[in-house]
Amino acid sequence: MTGVRKKIRGLPVSPGTAIGKVCIIGTSHVVKKQRIRHKDVKGELEKFKDALKLTRLELEQLKEKVSVSIGKNEADIFDVQILLTEDPYLTAQIEHKVAVEHKNLAWAVEETLQDSINSLQKIDDTYMRERAADLRDVASRILGKITESQRECFIDENADIILASENLLPSQTVGMHTKRIRGFITEHGGATSHAAILARSLGVPLVSGILDLARVIPFGAIAIVDGFRGEVILNPSQDRIRYFQKLQKTILQREKQTEKLAKLPAVTKDKVEIKLMANIGSLEDALHAIKLGAEGVGLYRTELHFMDRQSYGSEEDQYLDYKNIAQKMFPHPVVIRTLDIGGDKYLHTDLSYKEPNPYLGLRAIRISLRDPDIFKTQLRAIFRAATLGNIKLMLPMISSVEEILAAQKLIRATLKELKKAGIEHNPKVPLGMMIEIPSAAINIHSFLKIVDFVSVGTNDLVQYTLAVDRGNEQVSSLYQPFHPAILSLLEIIGRAGQELGKETSVCGEIAGDPLFTELLVGFGFRNLSMSAPFIPHVKLRVRQLYTDECKKSSQKVLKFSLSSEIRKYVEKQLEANHFAK
Numbered sequence: 001m002t003g004v005r006k007k008i009r010g011l012p013v014s015p016g017t018a019i020g021k022v023c024i025i026g027t028s029h030v031v032k033k034q035r036i037r038h039k040d041v042k043g044e045l046e047k048f049k050d051a052l053k054l055t056r057l058e059l060e061q062l063k064e065k066v067s068v069s070i071g072k073n074e075a076d077i078f079d080v081q082i083l084l085t086e087d088p089y090l091t092a093q094i095e096h097k098v099a100v101e102h103k104n105l106a107w108a109v110e111e112t113l114q115d116s117i118n119s120l121q122k123i124d125d126t127y128m129r130e131r132a133a134d135l136r137d138v139a140s141r142i143l144g145k146i147t148e149s150q151r152e153c154f155i156d157e158n159a160d161i162i163l164a165s166e167n168l169l170p171s172q173t174v175g176m177h178t179k180r181i182r183g184f185i186t187e188h189g190g191a192t193s194h195a196a197i198l199a200r201s202l203g204v205p206l207v208s209g210i211l212d213l214a215r216v217i218p219f220g221a222i223a224i225v226d227g228f229r230g231e232v233i234l235n236p237s238q239d240r241i242r243y244f245q246k247l248q249k250t251i252l253q254r255e256k257q258t259e260k261l262a263k264l265p266a267v268t269k270d271k272v273e274i275k276l277m278a279n280i281g282s283l284e285d286a287l288h289a290i291k292l293g294a295e296g297v298g299l300y301r302t303e304l305h306f307m308d309r310q311s312y313g314s315e316e317d318q319y320l321d322y323k324n325i326a327q328k329m330f331p332h333p334v335v336i337r338t339l340d341i342g343g344d345k346y347l348h349t350d351l352s353y354k355e356p357n358p359y360l361g362l363r364a365i366r367i368s369l370r371d372p373d374i375f376k377t378q379l380r381a382i383f384r385a386a387t388l389g390n391i392k393l394m395l396p397m398i399s400s401v402e403e404i405l406a407a408q409k410l411i412r413a414t415l416k417e418l419k420k421a422g423i424e425h426n427p428k429v430p431l432g433m434m435i436e437i438p439s440a441a442i443n444i445h446s447f448l449k450i451v452d453f454v455s456v457g458t459n460d461l462v463q464y465t466l467a468v469d470r471g472n473e474q475v476s477s478l479y480q481p482f483h484p485a486i487l488s489l490l491e492i493i494g495r496a497g498q499e500l501g502k503e504t505s506v507c508g509e510i511a512g513d514p515l516f517t518e519l520l521v522g523f524g525f526r527n528l529s530m531s532a533p534f535i536p537h538v539k540l541r542v543r544q545l546y547t548d549e550c551k552k553s554s555q556k557v558l559k560f561s562l563s564s565e566i567r568k569y570v571e572k573q574l575e576a577n578h579f580a581k
């Protein structure tokens with residue numbers, strides 16, 4: 001396809017470059033509303049029948065796939081959606097709107113299904129609200145079949161694809177290992193949105209902040225995504241394509257060289273060991289992390305395991321998943337974080353539920369304490385899987401000691417139940433917590449007295465300290481991990497850990513940024529956990545450092561009052577070290 005050559009500026013969110021054909025996906029379809037002529041009615045009704053048939057087929061295939069890869073219970077969920085495509089009442093309504101009211105098919109489908117979704121959502125019953133989510137999914141699939149855009153996307157199964165979306169959901173990013181998705185373009189989403197983190201761990205470039213995406217990025221256009229510069233080049237010339245292909249080869253070669261580092265130890269020049277671990281969202285991530293030299297998993301975001309399905313999964317499913325990962329990582333530790341649903345991470349079933357302030361609302365531990373059954377199921381799975389002795393348990397988004405006490409009560413109850421039922425488990429799993437809310441950082445001593453370890457989640461700590469939505473590209477320039485207040489909090493946490501002899505780690509994105517390594521080591525952190533592709537880069541940096549110099553640097557930057565000064569200082573330090581090599 002040819003088209004206007006254009007360069008569009010956005011934000012560089014996940015590095016790398018990709019070339020492919022644009023496919024636009026979205027939770028909302030742009031539906032053109034048109035009155036049709038009498039002679040077009042027959043054609044529209046036939047199109048409807050075809051779309052229903054295709055949707056049913058797609059759902060049956062999906063059911064089969066889920067049944068094999070996840071389990072029969074999860075697969076049965078698709079039965080509800082298949083039944084909805086056969087609902088005579090809904091079908092008759094749509095046909096009436098086309099045949100009698102002469103509305104075009106997309107309009108008739110959208111209007112009918114939206115009315116039903118609205119009615120279901122008004123009913124104060126969780127089961128009915130979940131059916132609204134099913135109906136929305138079905139509506140989206142049918143509309144996808146009858147709008148040009150989606151056909152363009154799925155015709156070309158062998159082409160490399162650039163996925164463009166107004167808002168990329170984490171559920172759309174997970175499970176993409178096997179697909180031919182080479183790059184992402186989004187309108188919304190900052191550098192530490194979960195979709196961005198996932199894109200980085202998959203090694204897929206992402207450019208966000210493309211204003212008015214639906215209008216400026218045409219379906220099917222050839223696009224280059226430059227995740228280094230934060231640019232999208234539409235319909236590039238052959239010369240430009242060749243240039244980027246060459247660049248990709250060079251990057252690949254450089255990465256192979258860095259991977260060789262995997263076998264070298266992560267020790268400073270004065271022989272202090274810094275444990276470099278991986279943040280994972282799946283077993284595949286864990287396997288990839290081992291190859292890149294990870295010495296364990298410092299953060300398993302367990303919610304990602306559920307996000308491409310419609311339910312939390314059974315205890316057995318979770319147990320097998322955790323056990324598998326613990327075995328693969330043995331003897332290295334695996335820190336399993338309990339569910340961190342909320343913010344920008346929702347299960348399919350939750351899509352119909354929107355909070356006015358999701359990051360300040362029902363998220364993470366707040367959901368676990370509100371729904372103890374879901375929490376206890378996960379705890380049972382963790383304690384059962386922990387018999388090898390390398391699993392640790394971590395609680396997300398803790399803001400008060402009361403939350404830890406409440407969680408500990410549920411932990412004790414779960415262990416009692418397992419013991420009573422004679423189920424094999426490990427009752428001695430270390431308990432840790434994330435430090436990602438300023439209150440937890442400020443009161444770090446109180447927390448360290450009642451937990452075994454802490455891990456600093458700077459992605460959220462920056463968001464909550466600076467009052468900047470991590471997923472909002474409009475305020476991304478205010479999202480400053482180098483902010484002096486963030487460094488002061490890191491210093492407080494690192495020092496408290498040393499005073500009380502408790503393990504402190506960092507697992508936010510800064511742990512994978514070599515610019516930060518010197519400061520984190522200086523503040524006393526000896527465990528860093530990051531997306532696996534960054535491990536070799538941070539290792540390279542660790543091997544250039546002396547801990548006493550790190551300490552001096554970290555104390556020095558605490559006197560600066562501008563984020564830019566701090567950044568400039570560490571950039572200079574990094575450069576100096578490279579030249580010294």
Ligand code: PEP
Pocket residue numbers: 197299301340436456457458459460461507508509
């Ligand atoms: C963090 O907040 O830094 C973190 C590691 O957790 P998540 O990115 O999953 O919120």
Ligand code: MG
Pocket residue numbers: 436457459460
């Ligand atoms: Mg977090």
